Structures are given as structure tokens and as C-alpha cells.
Amino acid sequence: xxxxxxxxxxxxxxxxxxxxxxxxxxxxxxxxxxxxxxxxxxxxxxxxxxxxxxxxxxxxxxxxxxxxxxxxxxxxxxxxxxxxxxxxxxxxxxxxxxxxxxxxxxxxxxxxxx
Numbered sequence: 746x747x748x749x750x751x752x753x754x755x756x757x758x759x760x761x762x763x764x765x766x767x768x769x770x771x772x773x774x775x776x777x778x779x780x781x782x783x784x785x786x787x788x789x790x791x792x793x794x795x796x797x798x799x800x801x802x803x804x805x806x807x808x809x810x811x812x813x814x815x816x817x818x819x820x821x822x823x824x825x826x827x828x829x830x831x832x833x834x835x836x837x838x839x840x841x842x843x844x845x846x847x848x849x850x851x852x853x854x855x856x857x858x859x
Contacts, residue, residue, distance in 0.1 A: 749779040783818035
């Protein structure tokens with residue numbers, strides 16, 4: 746299988762989000778030079794919690810996968826732009842329902858927000 750150039754940009758409006766916030770994501774994919782379609786775009790959203798350890802006094806952080814979304818890609822030979830919006834889960838129960846099954850089946854990270 747040959748390879749061709751595809752340029753994809755994933756743009757976020759902000760660097761920090763809070764539980765319950767909507768996340769606007771803009772995808773711009775230049776697939777004009779390719780004869781192959783982009784099958785899908787996968788978003789993996791992670792939550793990082795930073796806290797101070799009261800015993801050592803050092804800052805620590807924990808990272809958790811909170812949401813995995815898979816969207817249809819674009820056709821071969823086109824310039825593709827689309828806006829997506831996802832809601833950050835507000836509770837731990839929402840995180841479990843949204844991400845557990847797809848995380849188990851996924852093997853690649855195409856896009857992640859940290």
C-alpha cells in the first residue's frame with residue numbers, strides 16, 4: 746500500500762475545561778492529495794487532577810480517560826472542515842458509561858486533549 750500526504754488539524758477553543766462544560770472541537774483535514782479516504786476521527790479526552798500530597802508536600806497528578814468518541818472521517822481528494830461539540834461528564838457514573846466499552850476496543854490514539 747502506498748502512502749500520500751494528509752494534513753489534519755484539531756483545534757480546541759480553550760486549554761482547560763471543567764465538569765459539565767461543552768468542549769468545542771474543530772477538525773480541518775486536507776485530504777486533497779490522497780486517493781484514500783480517512784476512515785474516522787477518534788477523540789480521547791483525559792482528565793488530569795492535580796493535588797498536593799499532605800505527607801510529602803509535593804504536587805501529584807492523576808490522569809483518567811473520561812470520554813472516547815469516534816466520528817466518521819472524510820472522502821479521498823477533499824478538504825474537510827467540521828465542528829464537533831462534546832459535553833464533559835459531570836459525575837464519575839457518566840464517565841464510566843461513556844468510555845468503558847470503546848476504550849476496551851480501541852488500539853490507537855489519533856487525537857487526545859490533555
